[in-house]
Amino acid sequence: MTEVANILNAVYNALSAAFGPQNWWPADGPEEMIIGAVLTQNTTWKNVEKALANLRDNNLLTFAAIADTPLAELEALIRPSGYFRQKSQRLKDLAEAIVNAGGLAKLENLATAKLRKWLLKQKGIGPETADSILLYAFARPVFVIDAYTLRIGKRHKWLAESADYAKAQKLFSQNLPAEVRLFNEFHALLVQIGKNFCRPRNPRCCDCPLSQFSRPLITGKTSL
Ligand code: SF4
Incomplete structure (x- = not known):
């Protein structure tokens, strides 16, 4: 050593x-983890929890559901996490990209480097968020x-x-x-x-x- x-x-x-x-990560499954990772940017986890609770109460903790939800509705629900306009747009874009890619099960088949590249192409996902998703949602050994x-x-x-x-x-x-x-x-x-x-x-x-x-x-x- x-x-x-x-x-x-x-x-x-x-x-x-x-x-x-x-x-970690405090989430019920990979979809909730990824949604939390987007919402936690520039805010405290306490605020994220409020936004996640709103999404949960409205059965919106899946990418399929988020992709189908009008932006204004998402904005109202994730407001507690701050920067709610930007975050709801990013969440919706990401949900659509994941749905169009065939869902998380399909992305799971990608090698780690390719998956990281795919994540980094999504608007608002930088290295820290991408690597958090790789580690905590996809169980890849990425620090x-x-x-x-x-x-x-x-x-x-x-x-x-x-x-x-x-x-x-x-x-x-x-x-x-x-x-x-x-x-x-x-x-x-x-x-x-x-x-x-x-x-x-x-x-x-x-x-x-x-x-x-x-x-x-x-x-x-x-x-x-
Ligand atoms: S500098 Fe090191 S010892 Fe001091 S608070 Fe930071 S981590 Fe702890």
């Missing part, structure tokens, strides 16, 4: 011991990077200051076994740290489960 792999392994164990299983992961990685010098999404993803992907369960938990655990400890200002390092890793542990030219 390389030094970086050892560190990531130790980080995972520390997080796991601190927080236990995260059981999801988000702002929390970038911040934590840069503060600990696992990542260079200039590292972007692709470089951060490479760091985790190349130094961890490509296991869906591991990637699922690791991402969810890093979100816990980002939300509760590694804030943009005044990080709570003193009581953070990663405080033992707070000094640059990777020396020399090890950042990607």
